[in-house]
Amino acid sequence: MWRGAPDDDGAEPPLARRWPWRSTVLLTAFVLIGTNFAAHSQPLRVPLDPYARVLLLIASVLLLWRHRYPVAVAFGTATVTLGYLAAGYPYGPVLLTVAVGCFSAVVAGHRRAAWASVGLLWAGHALITLWLYRWLPPSGDKGASLTQEIVVATWVLAIVALSELARIRREQWARERADRAQAARRRADEERLRIARELHDVLAHSISVINVQAGMGLALLDSDPEQARAALTTIKAASKEALGEVRQVLDTLRTSGAAPRAPAPGLDRLPELVEQAAAAGLTVRIEGEPPRLPPGADLAAFRIVQEALTNVVRHSGSRHARVRFAHDGDALRLCIDDDGPATGADAGGSGNGLAGMRERAAALGGTIEAGPRPDGGFRVLAVLPSHLREDQ
Incomplete structure (x- = not known):
């Protein structure tokens, strides 16, 4: 039936x-x-x-x-x-x-x-x-007469032809509905992954800073109260910033199609990352001039640097890191190095962090290479197109 x-x-x-x-x-x-x-x-x-x-x-x-x-x-x-x-x-x-x-x-x-x-x-x-x-x-x-039967046959063929046209049109509508549904699911999946990456990058970085500062504050609470107070101040600032960025991400879920209330972070906030890393005990040296990039590429570059520095804080015994910017034709080469040694089995960062960096780079047509250096330490090398239009 x-x-x-x-x-x-x-x-x-x-x-x-x-x-x-x-x-x-x-x-x-x-x-x-x-x-x-x-x-x-x-x-x-x-x-x-x-x-x-x-x-x-x-x-x-x-x-x-x-x-x-x-x-x-x-x-x-x-x-x-x-x-x-x-x-x-x-x-x-x-x-x-x-x-x-x-x-x-x-x-x-x-x-x-x-x-x-x-x-x-x-x-x-x-x-x-x-x-x-x-x-x-x-x-x-x-x-x-034969003419009358030809007329009847023509009537029959007309019915069949109209029915076939209706069937073809209905199948086209069904395919169009399926295509629209598939496109909507694909957009929803992409948005879900984007939000997951944003939350991971924001929380991983801020919680890493908070964890380091909390340990420092506990260790110095009795011997150096002023240093412990500074650690608590850093914790407060990091948690406030994390809450602000998490609210911004969640606002995009509540207001479908609306523009975000605050601009997305970019490389202009690189000094903030350096200060947060310094508060966590990591000295970061910037080599080269951060370029001006379209919003999408600017956000991706910022998040890649943020995740790479977070991994250094969490998984490396080194207290020094280098961030280098260089141009190779129409591509931006972004390199983050630390001298190691690794302090855990998951040196270089969690699988989610590296996967998120690769997804960000791939979405722009770029690449990510991450792994131990021959002379020790760990390197993250991102190659991102720097000639993208503003609407990309």
Whole structure:
């Protein structure tokens, strides 16, 4: 039993769940009333009687099931209509029931069944009008000409052609809906990954600074209260900054399509990173001049430096790091080095951090290389296009 193709969420489409009451009632009234008027212009046909009206009613009411049983309805309407014509009753809108049944079957994907049903009607009608008319009512009826049968055949082909056009258009709509749904899911996945990267970079950096300063404050609480106070001040500033950036990320979730309330961080905030790293006991030397980049590339470069310095603080025994900016044609080479040694098995950073840096670079058409240096320590090398347009 056909119930229509499922929607993207697996639910049945509304067309399959509803009975087409209104359209069937209107069509039934049109067939009964229209045939009554058509009979007045066909005096040589058998006059309408209760049996004729029952056949008209059956052919019309069958259309109630056209969405649930399209094949059965297509053959049913064709058979009842053929019986009606074989009985010699007047031509009229009863042929419309066959057209609707065929249309529903083709749109539902049962093309051969639809063609067979209208082919059955045409073949039966040709057999009646060219041969069996001698024995069937009305009495004295004459056979149809070849031209008349060609007209009927053309009518049948027109029904099939319109049904095929509707089927093709419906399939196009279904593909377009699927493409739109897939694009929406892809955009949602990309936005989810972007937010995950932002939260990871913000929280990992700030919590690393807080962790280092908290340990320092505890160690110096009794012996050097002023230094412990400075550590607590750094913790307060780092936590405030982290909360601000987390709120900014969360605001993008609450206000769909709205612009962020604060500008995204970029390399102009590099001195802040250096100060935070210094508060955590890491001396950072900047080599080269940070370039002016489009917003997307500027944010990616800032987050890559932030994550790399965070990894040095967390996973390296070195208290010195270098950030070098260099241009190679249309590409920016951003290199972050530390001298090591590593202080844990996950030297160089967590898998999420490195994965986030690679995703940021790949989104801009760049690359990330990260790994131990031959002479010791760890290196993160990012190559980012520096010629991107402002809208990229």
